[in-house]
Amino acid sequence: MTTPMSASLALPLPCQPIPRRLTAPPAGWTTTADVIVVGSGIAGLTCALRLREQVGRVLLVTKTVLSAGSTAWAQGGIAAALDPDDSPEDHLQDTLVAGVGLCDVDAVRALVTEGPDRVRELVSLGAQFDREDDGEIKLTREGGHHRDRIAHAGGDATGAEISRALIEALRRVQEDPGIEVIEHALVVDLLTAADGAACGVTLHVIGEGQVDGVGAAFARAVVLATGGLGQIYTSTTNPPVATGDGMAAALRAGARITDLEFVQFHPTVLFLGEGSTGQQPLISEAVRGEGAFLVDDAGRRFMQGEHPLADLAPRDVVARAILRVMREQDRDHVWLDARHLGADFLAERFPSIVARCRELGFDPATQLLPVAPAQHYASGGVETDLVGRSSIDGLYACGECACTGVHGANRLASNSLLEGLVFAHRIADDIAARIPAGTLPLREAARGRDGADLLDAHHRLGLQRAMTRGSGPVRSGEALGETMAVLNELAALPPSVAEPGPPSWETSNLLHLGQVLTLLASRREETRGGHVRLDYPDQDDRRFVVRQSIEVDADGLPTVSERPADGKGLS
Numbered sequence: 001m002t003t004p005m006s007a008s009l010a011l012p013l014p015c016q017p018i019p020r021r022l023t024a025p026p027a028g029w030t031t032t033a034d035v036i037v038v039g040s041g042i043a044g045l046t047c048a049l050r051l052r053e054q055v056g057r058v059l060l061v062t063k064t065v066l067s068a069g070s071t072a073w074a075q076g077g078i079a080a081a082l083d084p085d086d087s088p089e090d091h092l093q094d095t096l097v098a099g100v101g102l103c104d105v106d107a108v109r110a111l112v113t114e115g116p117d118r119v120r121e122l123v124s125l126g127a128q129f130d131r132e133d134d135g136e137i138k139l140t141r142e143g144g145h146h147r148d149r150i151a152h153a154g155g156d157a158t159g160a161e162i163s164r165a166l167i168e169a170l171r172r173v174q175e176d177p178g179i180e181v182i183e184h185a186l187v188v189d190l191l192t193a194a195d196g197a198a199c200g201v202t203l204h205v206i207g208e209g210q211v212d213g214v215g216a217a218f219a220r221a222v223v224l225a226t227g228g229l230g231q232i233y234t235s236t237t238n239p240p241v242a243t244g245d246g247m248a249a250a251l252r253a254g255a256r257i258t259d260l261e262f263v264q265f266h267p268t269v270l271f272l273g274e275g276s277t278g279q280q281p282l283i284s285e286a287v288r289g290e291g292a293f294l295v296d297d298a299g300r301r302f303m304q305g306e307h308p309l310a311d312l313a314p315r316d317v318v319a320r321a322i323l324r325v326m327r328e329q330d331r332d333h334v335w336l337d338a339r340h341l342g343a344d345f346l347a348e349r350f351p352s353i354v355a356r357c358r359e360l361g362f363d364p365a366t367q368l369l370p371v372a373p374a375q376h377y378a379s380g381g382v383e384t385d386l387v388g389r390s391s392i393d394g395l396y397a398c399g400e401c402a403c404t405g406v407h408g409a410n411r412l413a414s415n416s417l418l419e420g421l422v423f424a425h426r427i428a429d430d431i432a433a434r435i436p437a438g439t440l441p442l443r444e445a446a447r448g449r450d451g452a453d454l455l456d457a458h459h460r461l462g463l464q465r466a467m468t469r470g471s472g473p474v475r476s477g478e479a480l481g482e483t484m485a486v487l488n489e490l491a492a493l494p495p496s497v498a499e500p501g502p503p504s505w506e507t508s509n510l511l512h513l514g515q516v517l518t519l520l521a522s523r524r525e526e527t528r529g530g531h532v533r534l535d536y537p538d539q540d541d542r543r544f545v546v547r548q549s550i551e552v553d554a555d556g557l558p559t560v561s562e563r564p565a566d567g568k569g570l571s
Contacts, residue, residue, distance in 0.1 A: 009560045012522045013484045016491035017556030018512050019452030020252050021189045023500050024202060029215035032442070033059035033180070035431055036201060036217055038187050038246055039225030041071035042159075043399030043420035045166040047223055047428050052179045054432035059217060061185040061203060063226075063241050066167050070227045070238055070400065071417070074159025075284035075353065076142055077152035078421075079414035080115040083139055086147040088112040095415060096569030098144045098314040099408020100529045101545050102259070105568050107405040110386060111415065111422050118421040119151060127165035129153045142285040142413035144314035150414050156284055156350045162417065182207070186502050187226065187245050190253040190395065191216060193443035198222045198253070198395035200445060204502065220440040221394050221431050224250060225424070228378040228400040230279075232510045232517075233472060234464045236375040237266055237282045246401045248509035250382045251516060251552060256391040258403045258549040259380030260513070261520040262530040264411050265473040266376035267318040268294075270369060271333035272360065277464070280374050281356050283336060285413050287364075288312055290349060292338035295368070296325050302334075316410040316529045319373040323474055323532070326372065335368040373473050377416060379407040379530055380520075383549060388427035391551070394440060396427045405547075408569070409529025453495045455511050457503035463490060463510055471518045476535045480522040487515050519558060520548050541570060 034055040037048040040062035048060040062069070081091045091112040096103050123129065123137075129151045130138040139148040153161035174181060184206040191200035200218035226246025230238025251257050268283040288294075293311045296302050306321050307313035313321075322334050338346060343365035347354050350364075357364050382390050382397035384404050390397055397403075399420040406419050434440045455463075463486070470476075470483025490511055498504040526540035527533050546562040553559060 009523070009562060011519060011558065011560060013481060013519060014488065015484065015515055015519055015558055016488045018252065018515060018552045018558065019556055020552070020554070021452065022505055022508055023452060023454055024188045024204070025214045025500060027202060027216040028213050030218065031059065031215065032218045033057045034219060034435060035059070035221045035223060036061065036219040037223045037225060038201065039069065039227060039399065040066040041069035041225060041227060041399055041420065042162055042166065042417050043424045044223070044225030045170060046421055046424035047225060047398060048179065049166070049169055050425060050428035051431065052173060052176065054428060055435055056178065058179045059182070059219065060179065061182045061187070061217070063184070063186050063245070065183050066170070066181070067163050068239065068241055070242060071159045072163040073237065073239060074417055075156045075282060076286040077140065077150040077158045077414050078119060078162070078417040079145065079149050079412070080119045080151060080418060081112060081149055082116055082119065082137055082151060083148060086149050090147055091149060094145050095406070095412045098410050098412035099569050100410060100539070101541065101567045101570040102408035102529070102547055102565045103569060104405025105566060107386060110426070111406050111419060114422045114425070115418045118418070118425065122162060122165065122421070125165055125169050127153065127162050130155065140286055141289045141312065143288065143309070143312045143318060144412045150286065150289070152286065154351070155348065156286065156352045159417065186505065187249055188214065188505055190222065190249050191218065191445040192253055192392070194446045196254065197393040197443055199443035201249070204505070216445070218442065218445070220435060220442055221396060223388070223396040223398060223427055224382060224401050225398045226401045229510070229513050230375050232464065232467050232514055233375040234277045234468045235269070235280050237269060237280055238375070239279055243506040244509050244513045245506065246397070247381050248512045250390065250392070250395065250397065251512060253392060253395070254551060255395060256383040256549045256551050257381065257516055258383035259547055260378065260517045260550070261524050261548065262379040262407070262409045263375060263517070264315055264377040264379055264530045265319045265373035267315055267322050267373050268336055268371040269374035270357065270360065270362070271372045274332060281360065282376070283353060283369060283371055284350070285315070287336070287338055287350060287353065291341055292336055294318070294322065295335045295337055297329055297331065314410055315413060319473065320532055322373055333370040333372040336371045337368055338364045339366060339368070377411050379409065379411050386426065387430035388423050389430070396431070398423050398427055409531065454498055454500060454504040455490055455493070455508045456498045457507045459490055460507045460510065462486070463507070463514060467514050471514065471521055474532050474534055475521055476533060477522065480518055484515070484518050484522070487511060487518065491515070516550050516558065519560065520550060523548060523560065541567070545570070
């Protein structure tokens with residue numbers, strides 16, 4: 001891992017200590033594997049399947065059922081340079097521009113060069129992408145891309161098709177003694193050895209018999225593929241399971257968390273009214289890729305002149321423009337116009353979106369669709385190197401819970417599925433090489449500290465509202481301070497009377513990540529990518545072409561560090 005240049009920087013806001021573990025019942029059962037993979041989206045499934053071919057025993061655990069993660073909700077597609085007129089270099093440049101100077105160029109290069117082969121492997125595994133009449137994979141375009149390079153399936157059901165193919169591949173080998181799957185298993189905390197290395201996890205399983213309740217799973221390596229933290233906000237496109245569990249567990253264990261201030265708010269989420277909370281219906285960027293466009297109340301195409309790519313500008317550019325129009329016109333949404341595409345085309349190309357819109361009382365073929373930004377993706381997370389290693393030996397991270405450096409300040413559309421594929425392979429191969437080399441031994445867990453008081457689940461909505469107001473799509477120093485004050489109050493509440501269990505564990509995870517996110521956002525006094533400051537509306541390349549990281553010490557006190565980024569992709 002790269003060592004940050006500064007070991008300790010001043011914190012702009014007071015912050016309550018973050019506990020090193022959660023209160024939980026003692027482990028009532030144990031199990032052991034060579035590798036534990038946590039999560040069953042594209043990253044976790046790909047990693048587990050590849051590891052099964054290379055190590056003795058893999059344990060795959062997932063929070064609910066195999067198909068319930070964020071991957072299945074991905075609409076638009078997966079980006080890769082599959083067209084002969086496209087190239088990995090072109091894909092790299094588009095990714096760097098979207099990341100606004102903060103991408104890790106080596107990580108992006110790995111993504112775009114290995115990506116096409118990884119997609120072809122998905123096809124060989126059984127994933128059925130939409131095809132042209134000549135049999136070639138259909139490719140479309142999304143925001144920030146200068147080429148048609150988005151492969152899709154079922155029109156707008158790409159994630160669901162990829163999830164189906166991977167789960168079926170897993171089912172074909174599930175009787176293999178080399179792999180075990182436990183569903184309905186929530187990771188509570190990481191287990192660490194005396195030297196600080198990861199050696200397993202504590203799990204809460206809703207099951208029967210021996211594997212039920214809280215247990216301890218030990219392994220040579222742990223791979224976190226637990227997805228994002230969307231439920232930290234009142235409105236998100238993420239499913240209910242996205243409570244940042246893996247990210248928070250890594251934070252409490254002392255792992256380095258990086259770039260967490262960069263939260264992507266998808267520009268076009270169907271607006272269902274001010275009181276609507278939870279998972280919201282996404283209108284894929286691919287709809288604009290096929291020709292739909294944004295208008296204000298007067299019918300003005302406000303993205304014209306905003307960016308050379310207009311309605312297909314990078315997501316942060318489009319989201320900021322929408323928010324500006326909403327402020328100027330005192331509106332809670334703008335409009336997406338897809339009427340000119342025609343009912344037949346929309347129904348064929350976007351069957352899921354059309355069906356969902358009609359279910360909610362909207363017809364994209366005849367009506368303007370009200371849309372507004374909502375939380376969509378966390379560009380930051382558990383910092384990793386090019387083979388997925390975190391700052392804790394034996395702990396790997398992949399997918400949305402990881403920060404590989406690929407996304408920088410803003411993820412390029414449809415790069416997330418590709419990132420999960422590429423880095424899952426890299427992680428599996430690194431672990432497979434390290435086990436026979438003896439650098440990933442089975443370690444004994446050190447006795448941990450007593451768990452900290454939990455935050456009652458009934459505080460979740462208040463936490464979400466505070467995060468949305470201050471650490472949401474538009475921020476300021478004053479608003480961030482008000483949000484941190486709410487979070488500090490929640491962290492300092494008297495001992496919880498709630499029973500330890502998923503509701504209180506998830507809510508506590510959201511609290512701890514909210515503290516970290518708000519701290520990092522308060523330090524970045526500029527606007528860049530997914531981080532928008534009303535009090536610092538300009539991009540400051542003199543001061544902030546840096547990546548910020550945070551770790552907690554043995555007493556739970558946060559330490560912030562930063563290191564220069566190379567600035568590639570700055571305009």
